[in-house]
Amino acid sequence: xxxxxxxIHAMQPHTTQSPNAQSPTAQSSPIQPSSAQRYDxxxxxxxxxxxxxxxxxxxxxxxxxxxPPVISKIRHxxxxxxxxxxxxxxxVSALSIKELRLLMGDRRQKxxxxxxHFKPKSVS
Numbered sequence: 001x002x003x004x005x006x007x008i009h010a011m012q013p014h015t016t017q018s019p020n021a022q023s024p025t026a027q028s029s030p031i032q033p034s035s036a037q038r039y040d041x042x043x044x045x046x047x048x049x050x051x052x053x054x055x056x057x058x059x060x061x062x063x064x065x066x067x068p069p070v071i072s073k074i075r076h077x078x079x080x081x082x083x084x085x086x087x088x089x090x091x092v093s094a095l096s097i098k099e100l101r102l103l104m105g106d107r108r109q110k111x112x113x114x115x116x117h118f119k120p121k122s123v124s
Contacts (some may be wrong), residue, residue, distance in 0.1 A: 041081055043076050044089075044104035051093055063087050 045060065054060050057075065061068045066085065073079035081089075081104060089100050 008071055039105040041104050043075065043099065044081065045071065047103050048093055049090060051095070063092050 045057070048054075049056070049060050052060070052063055054063060057071045058068050061071045064071075064085065065088065070079065070085075074081055074085075086097060086100055089095070090097050093100075095103075
């Protein structure tokens with residue numbers, strides 16, 4: 001049996017502009033989605049630091065009232081951005097939850113909670 005090679009294609013729109021050029025609509029929008037169009041918490045954190053005029057991750061952790069390791073773990077994709085942290089980001093930045101989700105590459109139309117959260121605990 002012969003294994004077929006797996007081909008992976010990047011899904012990027014074809015453009016005739018230079019890579020550094022932006023469309024007129026992209027220039028007017030204050031929130032730019034991640035260029036890779038996939039989950040990128042680093043983009044979210046960098047944008048928050050910029051919008052809040054902070055110096056670094058330690059200053060962001062103080063603004064969000066979380067410990068610095070939380071920011072580091074999110075940046076290195078060892079910890080997800082939780083709903084409570086997303087709400088806190090909204091409170092300190094005045095960006096909508098939708099804008100924050102777009103910044104980190106979350107393109108889902110709805111957030112679905114697992115069925116297991118609603119099942120009653122079995123008593124033995």
